[in-house]
Amino acid sequence: MKSVKVKAPYWEIAANLYFPENFDENQKYPAIISGHPIGSCKEQTSGNVYGEALAKAGFVVIAFDASFQGESGGEPSSTENPTLRVEDFRLVTDYLVTQNFVDENRIGVLGICGGGGYALNVAMTEKRIKAVGTIDAVNFGRLSREAFSGWNPLEKLELIAQQRTAEARGEAKRVDDLLPNSVSEAQAAGLTDIDVLEATDYYKSERGQKPNGVAKTLFSQSAVSIGWDAFHLAEVLLTQPLMLITGDKVGGFGSYRDSLEIYGRARSEKKELLVVEGWSHYDLYDKPEPVQKALAKLIPFYQENL
Structure with missing residues (x-):
């Protein structure tokens, strides 16, 4: 593995190859861009699980930190801006086509959770990407309008507007934790949703915790996501081969629902949906058995289409 920097207009994107x-390095290899979940980083599932496994299968893989997150540049930090997140994938593609060991005609993308929604969205207009795989794909725009706004997006937009004005006038930034500090704390607060509990177990314990996987968001910068939709125009523009993978234990973040929706809506002639029975959204991040089931589909999918 090698750490690299990808040039962006005003800062650098940190990535691991x-x-x-x-x-x-004198040969040309198919390459896969691996995009991390919301609140995650390149050292978590996108890199240390799927990145490593796909490299062992013969691909060059680049796992990157989103702008404003992890080791990447951009201020204010902890910003989750879908428009810029999609642009990050283009910039990483720009980087790959300048590497002599990458076959520019065999570049694919893998997105996990919210990264899956971004991967699907960028593929609609970035045709250098030839194949799209997702694990637990989530349309972050839908999630922002629904559960993440308490199903009241208009009220949240008003609160965001007030907070942005306050910060423009010099008041402290509001940075929200996306998750409780522990599973026991979540349960004590009466939280029962499987995605919330398992996300907390992954991000807040030794199981998946990494210094840059902070699972935080800057409240004043979250208006863009409420008005964004990862699947807009999929019926017209999403044409690449797709491999969509999700678990059948349904949670509040909606990856099961979103994976089924984009499977039906995508224009792609070649598309497959794998529902991994008996496993959940976060099981597919790092649990050996469901990860192997996912890789058993992903590896031949990329081999065939890249």
């Missing part, structure tokens, strides 16, 4: 065994 994973190489196949017996890598030869």
Whole structure:
């Protein structure tokens, strides 16, 4: 693995490159861009699980931190801006096509959770991407309008407007934790949703915790996501081969629902949906059995389409 910097207009995007065994820089390899979940970082599931596994299967994989997050540049930090997140994928593609060891005609993308929604969205207008795989794809716009706004997006937009004005006048920034500090704290607060509890277990314990996987968001910068939709124009523009993977234990973040929706809406002639029975959204992040089931589909999918 090699850490690299990807040039962006005003800052750099931090990324990790994973190489196949017996890598030869004089050869050309198919490449996969791996996009992390909301609140995550490149050292978590997008890199240390799927990035490593796909590299062992013969692909060059680049797992990157979103702008404003992890080790990437951009201020204010902890901003989750879908428009810029989609642009990050284009910039990483720009980086790959300048590398002599990458076959520019064999670039694919893998997105996990919210990263899956972004991967699907960018593929609609970024045709250098030839194949799209997702794990637990979530349309972050839908989630922002629904559960993340308490099903009252108009009220949340008013609160965001007030907070943005306050920060423009010099008041302290409001940075929200997306999750409780522990599973026991979540349960004590009466939270029962499987996605909330399992996300807390992943991000707030030794299981998946990483210094840059902070699971926080800057409240004043979250208006854009409420007006955004990852699946807009999928019936017209999303044409690449798709491999959509989700668990059948349904939680509040909606990856099961969103995966089924985009499977039906995408214009792609070649598309497949795998529902991994008996496993949940966060099981697919790092649990060996469901991850292997996912990889058993992803690896031949990329081999065939890249």
